[in-house]
Amino acid sequence: MLLIHCPYCAEERPETEFAHAGEAHIERSTQMGELTDEGFANFFFYRDNTKGITYERWRHIHGCGRFFNAARDTVSDKFLVTYKAGEPKPDLSEIDNQTKAGAKS
Amino acid sequence: MRRFSGFAVAREAMRAHKGWEKQWDNPELKSSYDVIIIGAGGHGLATAYYLAKEHGITNVAVLEKGWLGGGNTGRNTTIIRSNYLFDESAGLYNHAVKLWEGLSQDLNYNVMFSQRGVMMMAHNVHDVQVFKRHVHANRLNGVDNEWLTPEQAKEYCPPLDISKSARYPVRGAALQRKGGTARHDAVAWGYARAAAARGVHIVQNCEVKGIRRGASGEVTGVETSRGFIGAKKVGVVAAGNTSHVMQMADVQMPLESYPLQALVSEPVKPCFPCVVMSNTVHAYISQSDKGELVIGAGTDQYTSYSQTGGLHVIQHTLDAICEIFPIFSRMKMLRSWGGIVDVTPDRSPIIAQTPVEGLYVNCGWGTGGFKATPGSGHVFAHTIANAAPHKFNEGYTMERFTSGRLIDEAAAAAVSH
Ligand SMILES: Cc1cc2nc3c(=O)[nH]c(=O)nc-3n(C[C@H](O)[C@H](O)[C@H](O)COP(=O)(O)OP(=O)(O)OC[C@H]3O[C@@H](n4cnc5c(N)ncnc54)[C@H](O)[C@@H]3O)c2cc1C
Numbered sequence: 001m002l003l004i005h006c007p008y009c010a011e012e013r014p015e016t017e018f019a020h021a022g023e024a025h026i027e028r029s030t031q032m033g034e035l036t037d038e039g040f041a042n043f044f045f046y047r048d049n050t051k052g053i054t055y056e057r058w059r060h061i062h063g064c065g066r067f068f069n070a071a072r073d074t075v076s077d078k079f080l081v082t083y084k085a086g087e088p089k090p091d092l093s094e095i096d097n098q099t100k101a102g103a104k105s
Numbered sequence: 106m107r108r109f110s111g112f113a114v115a116r117e118a119m120r121a122h123k124g125w126e127k128q129w130d131n132p133e134l135k136s137s138y139d140v141i142i143i144g145a146g147g148h149g150l151a152t153a154y155y156l157a158k159e160h161g162i163t164n165v166a167v168l169e170k171g172w173l174g175g176g177n178t179g180r181n182t183t184i185i186r187s188n189y190l191f192d193e194s195a196g197l198y199n200h201a202v203k204l205w206e207g208l209s210q211d212l213n214y215n216v217m218f219s220q221r222g223v224m225m226m227a228h229n230v231h232d233v234q235v236f237k238r239h240v241h242a243n244r245l246n247g248v249d250n251e252w253l254t255p256e257q258a259k260e261y262c263p264p265l266d267i268s269k270s271a272r273y274p275v276r277g278a279a280l281q282r283k284g285g286t287a288r289h290d291a292v293a294w295g296y297a298r299a300a301a302a303r304g305v306h307i308v309q310n311c312e313v314k315g316i317r318r319g320a321s322g323e324v325t326g327v328e329t330s331r332g333f334i335g336a337k338k339v340g341v342v343a344a345g346n347t348s349h350v351m352q353m354a355d356v357q358m359p360l361e362s363y364p365l366q367a368l369v370s371e372p373v374k375p376c377f378p379c380v381v382m383s384n385t386v387h388a389y390i391s392q393s394d395k396g397e398l399v400i401g402a403g404t405d406q407y408t409s410y411s412q413t414g415g416l417h418v419i420q421h422t423l424d425a426i427c428e429i430f431p432i433f434s435r436m437k438m439l440r441s442w443g444g445i446v447d448v449t450p451d452r453s454p455i456i457a458q459t460p461v462e463g464l465y466v467n468c469g470w471g472t473g474g475f476k477a478t479p480g481s482g483h484v485f486a487h488t489i490a491n492a493a494p495h496k497f498n499e500g501y502t503m504e505r506f507t508s509g510r511l512i513d514e515a516a517a518a519a520v521s522h
Contacts, residue, residue: 002407037509041507047357074362074408075410
């Protein structure tokens with residue numbers, strides 16, 4: 001089971017408190033009606049499914065209830081960092097895996 | 106290749122079993138092939154076999170980064186059934202069941218296909234309605250499936266607890282008598298042996314690291330851990346790693362890769378006659394011919410390539426198994442493991458040409474592709490040989506996610522194996 005650091009509660013909690021919510025930073029068009037079929041397929045169905053470091057959404061469903069984002073290595077399942085929804089993708093070159101993240105697996 | 110037969114067994118018994126040959130060669134890599142298949146799982150090996158057998162294309166290599174059958178083919182719970190809802194699924198999965206029925210003879214290799222029946226239990230009104238709908242849809246498509254009352258279900262599978270006070274009461278079941286199990290390793294080995302006998306090169310410990318393209322974007326070969334290998338056509342059959350491999354050709358896929366776990370118990374005497382699945386409580390179970398109970402869990406919730414999953418996921422499954430079959434509550438579990446399954450949004454596979462000329466993909470089998478192994482290889486070989494789909498995989502394109510013509514078994518079943 002993963003241990004996940006909720007950036008709102010500022011606590012590391014077991015995975016069973018959280019719901020995974022798919023790839024992060026996928027923008028929903030403000031004009032859905034004008035999206036082409038390809039555009040919609042890309043938004044809705046196509047995913048990077050990265051082998052390596054992925055950016056993903058989690059929801060602390062049995063805690064504060066809020067959505068947040070995480071950078072995680074899908075090969076080792078280790079979290080590099082978690083950050084609040086709406087914040088930009090963090091610069092991972094600045095992140096020291098062990099200390100700053102506060103979230104280990 | 107010397108054929109297996111009763112006579113051969115008797116002959117070898119007379120001479121201390123010294124005459125058995127290697128099952129397949131470790132061939133010298135050529136600098137190019139007509140077709141390269143990436144991934145020596147059951148689907149990749151079956152594809153190579155049918156390319157050689159049905160289409161006379163024998164200048165084929167199957168490249169495998171690890172060992173043959175070490176992916177999901179060697180990690181699954183071997184349930185075979187074809188009682189999916191939609192017409193496209195009926196065509197494809199029933200095609201596979203028909204091939205399974207003659208497979209041991211065709212390959213001259215015992216894949217231990219056992220049609221012991223697959224019973225899917227209904228625990229609530231919704232299940233009853235959904236399964237009855239499946240039974241009707243299947244029958245219209247000529248697919249074997251029938252509805253059982255709780256008493257009939259218990260008669261078919263005596264360990265079942267059908268008492269009214271059960272935590273998960275059994276309100277009936279859908280039974281596919283033609284469903285069952287097969288020995289997963291034997292499927293990989295049998296296809297490998299039969300393909301190699303027809304000249305196919307099976308190359309293990311050879312990871313594909315890049316896909317090389319020509320001036321007009323067409324595939325010209327693959328970069329591997331053992332150097333460049335040329336090919337006119339490349340078929341990607343890499344299961345959980347498909348997105349990663351397709352990225353080498355700059356093709357994004359409608360796939361997500363998740364861990365899926367299974368476990369086996371200590372072996373016991375035969376006590377469990379069929380396969381039982383419960384989608385609602387998420388548990389499925391059968392007994393292998395060795396005597397182990399083979400139990401499958403659900404996927405973990407996050408994407409991963411780690412081939413491991415969380416303990417709480419298998420615990421949840423065992424809780425459900427013990428509720429439904431109290432006789433198993435003291436069994437010891439021997440081993441558990443995980444595979445990485447490639448899941449499409451509609452839970453149906455993609456068996457198709459890609460936007461890149463010469464590049465083909467067979468993926469998205471997710472949690473339930475073992476059952477389709479022969480059918481999948483058969484129609485994919487046809488697709489590669491003719492650069493056009495077989496009638497059974499016409500609908501299984503990538504474009505369906507743009508056109509909206511989904512084959513939505515996800516909505517139809519919620520769970521699939
Ligand atoms: C726990 C579990 C239980 C399951 N239970 C069932 C079940 O009961 N019934 C059912 O029908 N299905 C089941 N499935 C699903 C089934 O196992 C798969 O759908 C099926 O085996 C896929 O076969 P494959 O040949 O496509 O993939 P695999 O057997 O995974 O083969 C793909 C191969 O590609 C190789 N590869 C990947 N990347 C590269 C590369 N870059 N270069 C070279 N080689 C590469 C891999 O090493 C692997 O050997 C289950 C799966 C799991 C994990």
